[in-house]
Amino acid sequence: MANLSDYTQINIENFFSMEGELPFSVYIRLSEGKYTKIFKPGDKIDRTRFESYHEKGVEALYIHKDERREYIAATERLVKKIANNDNITGDDAKRAIEELTEQTIFEIYEDKVFDEHSVRRASEVVNKYIDLMKKDIRSLVGFISMSRKESYMCRHSIATSVFGILLARADKQSNEKVLTIIGLSGLLHDIGMSQLPEGIDDLDRKLTEDEWKLIRKHPEISAKMALETKGFPTEVGAVLRQHHENWDGSGYPAGIKREEIFYPARVISIADSFSALTTRRGGRALYAPQDALALMETESGKYDPKLLKIFRGLLIPDKKSNSAA
C-alpha cells in the first residue's frame, strides 16, 4: 500500500494551462500501485500532449510526493498568471485556484508541513476568494462543493473560509483587511488538529475524556503554530485561538464571552459549525442546510445573535421583509 501515499493524483486538466518547462516529473498509472514516468523535469510543457492523453480517456496523472512542493509552486505561478482580476471567473482560473487551495490544505493536514510558504499560498487563495466575492459571488459559492479531494479537512476548511467571507459581507463588512483575516482564518483554523494523533477526531466512536482534553487543545496549538510561522498575521493567530469560544462564555480555551471575542472569531465560529454540519465526511449522514441552521439555533447561546440572524438571512432570504439590500 506504500504506493498510495507516494503518488498524488492530479486531475489532468490542471496541466493544460501550465507553460514553460516542467519543474517535476509526471507519471501515469498503469495498474494498482504501478506508475510510469511520462514527463521528466525540464521537459517543455506541451498542452496538446496532455490533451491527447485526455482524449484517450485519461482523467488523472500523478506526481511523486517528494515533488509536491514543485508542483504547488507551479500551480501558484499559474494562479498569479491567469487568475488576475479580468479573467478570474474563467474555468482555467477557477480550476487553478481550487487546485492551489486543495494542495495547500492537503500538505498541511496530510504531509503535516506548515510554514511561511503555506501562509503565503493560503493568503493568495483568500485574495482570489475576495476578488470573486466582488465580481461573481456564484463562483465563490461554487468552491464550497467543488472540492474533489477525499479529504474532509480540505472541504471543511474551504467551506469555513467561504461561509465566513459571505457572512462578513452580509454584515456589510467591507474592510479588506478584516475580510482577509476571516478568509485566512477559515482556511487555517484547525491546523492544530494536524498535530494530534491520527484518527482522534473519528466520529464513529465515543471519545474518551483524555481524547476530549486533547481535542480541546487544538485552538491553542493552531495559534502557537501560526505565531511561530514567519509571515503569519497575528490577528489570524487570535482567531485560531478563539474559534471555539462561545458568545455565552461556555466555549474554550479561555471561556471569554460576547464582544470579548474578536469579531472575526465570532464570524468563523458560525461558519465553522455550519461547515462541520454540512460537509460530507466518511459515511456520516449530513445535515441539510436548513436542518444545520435549525440545530445551531437551538444552541443559539453559543453564537453572536446578530451574526446568526444575518447568517439565517443569507441562507434563507426572507422575501417579505427583504426591503432594499
Ligand SMILES: [Fe+2]
Ligand atoms: Fe476547530
Ligand SMILES: [Fe+2]
Ligand atoms: Fe473546524
